[in-house]
Amino acid sequence: MKIKIGLLYGGKSAEHKVSMQTALAVTKAINYDKFEIHPIYITEEGEWVKGPQLSAPAENVEVLEYTSSTQALPTPEFNPTVFKAEEGKLDVIFPLLHGPNGEDGTVQGMLELLNLPYVGNGVLASAAGMDKVIMKNIFAQAGLSQVDYVSFVRSEWEKDQEMAYSQVEKDLGYPCFVKPANLGSSVGISKCSNHEELQVAFKEAFQFDRKIIVEQGVTAREVEIGVLGNDEAECSVPGEIVPKTDFYDYKAKYEDGNTGLIIPAEITEEQYKELKELAKKAYKALDCSGLVRADFFLTADGEFLINEVNTMPGFTPFSMFPLLWKHTGLEYPQLIERLVGLAIERHQEKQKIKYTF
Numbered sequence: 001m002k003i004k005i006g007l008l009y010g011g012k013s014a015e016h017k018v019s020m021q022t023a024l025a026v027t028k029a030i031n032y033d034k035f036e037i038h039p040i041y042i043t044e045e046g047e048w049v050k051g052p053q054l055s056a057p058a059e060n061v062e063v064l065e066y067t068s069s070t071q072a073l074p075t076p077e078f079n080p081t082v083f084k085a086e087e088g089k090l091d092v093i094f095p096l097l098h099g100p101n102g103e104d105g106t107v108q109g110m111l112e113l114l115n116l117p118y119v120g121n122g123v124l125a126s127a128a129g130m131d132k133v134i135m136k137n138i139f140a141q142a143g144l145s146q147v148d149y150v151s152f153v154r155s156e157w158e159k160d161q162e163m164a165y166s167q168v169e170k171d172l173g174y175p176c177f178v179k180p181a182n183l184g185s186s187v188g189i190s191k192c193s194n195h196e197e198l199q200v201a202f203k204e205a206f207q208f209d210r211k212i213i214v215e216q217g218v219t220a221r222e223v224e225i226g227v228l229g230n231d232e233a234e235c236s237v238p239g240e241i242v243p244k245t246d247f248y249d250y251k252a253k254y255e256d257g258n259t260g261l262i263i264p265a266e267i268t269e270e271q272y273k274e275l276k277e278l279a280k281k282a283y284k285a286l287d288c289s290g291l292v293r294a295d296f297f298l299t300a301d302g303e304f305l306i307n308e309v310n311t312m313p314g315f316t317p318f319s320m321f322p323l324l325w326k327h328t329g330l331e332y333p334q335l336i337e338r339l340v341g342l343a344i345e346r347h348q349e350k351q352k353i354k355y356t357f
Contacts, residue, residue, distance in 0.1 A: 003340065004036045006090040008097060008107065009064070012046040014187045014208060015099035018314065020061040022096045025316040027064070028057040029332045035340075038090060041066045046101070092343050093118040096315065100182055103312045104130035117347035119339045120290040121311040128286050129311035132181045132213045135286070136308075142285035144278065144306045147297070148172055148216040151181065154206050165198055168214050175217035178202060180209035191217070218305065220297035223265050225279050226313075226324040228338065230289045230346050235276040236324035240265035261320060263327045267298070275304060282309055290342050293321045 009023035010016055023039070030037060032055065039051040041064060049066040058064050093116055097103050105127030111118045121129065128134045133151040140146070150171055157164045168176060178201035180188040188208040190201035205212040222243075226236035242260035267275070279294040286292075286309065293313035297305040313321040317332050325335050 002034060002036045004038060004089065004091045005030075005340065006038050006040050006093045008040045008042070008093055008095045008102075010042040010044070011097045011099065011102040012042065012044060013097070013099035013101050014183060015103075016044050018098045019096055019102070020064065022098070022315040022319075023064055024058055024061050025332075026094070026096060026336060027054055029317065030336050031333055032056065034337070039064060039066070042097070042102070091117065092340055094340070094343075095120060095312070098312055098314075099187075100130065104182060117343045119343040121286075121288050121292070122346075125286045125288045126311050129288070129292070129309055130182050131211075132179060132308060133211060136213070138285050139282060139306055142281060144282060144285070145303065146306050147218050149213055151211060151213045152202075154210045157202060157206070161199075161202070164202070165195060168198060169195070172214060172216040177215045177217060178205050179213050179215070180205045181211040181213050182209045218297055218299065220299045220305070221265075222295065222307075223267065223275065223298050223304075224293055224295045224320055224324070225275055226321050226328075227279050227283050227288070227292045227294055227309075228290075228325070228342070229283075230342055230349070233280050233283050233288075235279055236328040236330075237264040238267060238272060238275055239263040239320055239324050239327075241320070261323065263323055271298070271302065271304075278304055278306065282306055286311075289346050290339060291321070293324075 007023055007026060009019045011019050013019070027037065027039075037054040039054060041049045041051060043049065043065075051064070051066040093111055095102060095107055095111075095118060097107060101107070103126060105123040108118065108121070108123045108126050112123060120126070128138055133149075136146060136149055148171065150167055152164050175191055175193050176198070178190045178192060178198070188205045190197065190204055192198045192201050202212065222241040223238050224241065225238045227233050228236075240262040242262060244260065275296065278296065282294055283292060288309070288311065291313070292309040292311050294309045295307040297307055299305065313319065315322060317323075322332050322335055326332065330338065
């Protein structure tokens with residue numbers, strides 16, 4: 001019997017296009033002899049549309065952009081029990097969603113209520129991993145070294161903008177990075193070297209979130225590592241990002257390819273051992289499951305500073321996470337199978353919990 005997988009992708013998020021590329025890549029790599037693929041597209045307006053079963057890879061993202069003329073499930077009338085109805089029951093949901101309304105625990109919470117197995121992190125890890133401020137607070141509690149940071153919500157900034165700028169200049173100085181707290185793919189991020197750039201960066205970041213984070217700039221190498229597993233996690237080989245621009249922004253990631261990737265990263269065995277331990281410590285601190293990509297800075301004096309973890313990293317064959325596992329010996333189709341297996345394993349473990357006395 002084939003495992004019926006619901007591919008959930010798109011989403012009402014600034015990272016909609018990234019999700020579409022991820023979904024396309026998965027349809028091209030997944031083993032159709034083992035899995036039945038049922039696409040579930042979320043439009044940029046938040047409409048849920050269930051497409052016809054795929055029996056072969058999609059040719060392009062346009063093929064996966066269904067409209068309400070195909071088995072539509074508009075959000076106001078959406079009945080999630082359709083996922084469990086006998087005629088269309090799905091065994092596992094594979095959320096390929098990036099950013100808010102998908103990677104932040106919202107969809108994961110719905111799937112928990114439906115008691116459906118799903119790939120990736122649970123509600124807590126997804127929500128905490130999406131919010132950079134909460135994530136960094138948890139890392140600080142766990143004793144993980146990181147750069148200094150401050151955060152602001154829009155309402156307090158609007159009351160006294162100059163006080164916010166003064167706090168950044170006093171606590172962090174320049175250069176610094178301004179980011180929306182709840183967004184990935186480097187959307188809305190700015191590097192600031194002076195007061196004027198800081199003002200522009202705040203306005204830019206607040207377009208994408210009600211809360212922003214400002215981090216102290218650091219001169220360091222950017223080293224990343226993949227983590228797989230549930231209670232027992234394992235790590236990939238390390239990789240290094242070498243931006244050819246000033247920093248690794250959205251354009252460098254997805255548009256002009258103006259970035260070099262070094263896999264494996266040129267670090268010592270001792271550094272690799274330390275990196276794995278730190279990644280696992282971060283994984284455990286957030287109670288992660290399934291997968292993350294853990295991103296670190298490696299300073300000139302050899303200190304690792306955790307930057308963030310991405311609970312649903314870019315997942316095309318050319319993204320860092322799959323490439324890290326490919327160089328570790330796990331090819332893209334096998335990586336997908338492994339993640340589906342981890343989803344089923346975690347779901348079975350949860351069924352052991354007693355809910356009555």
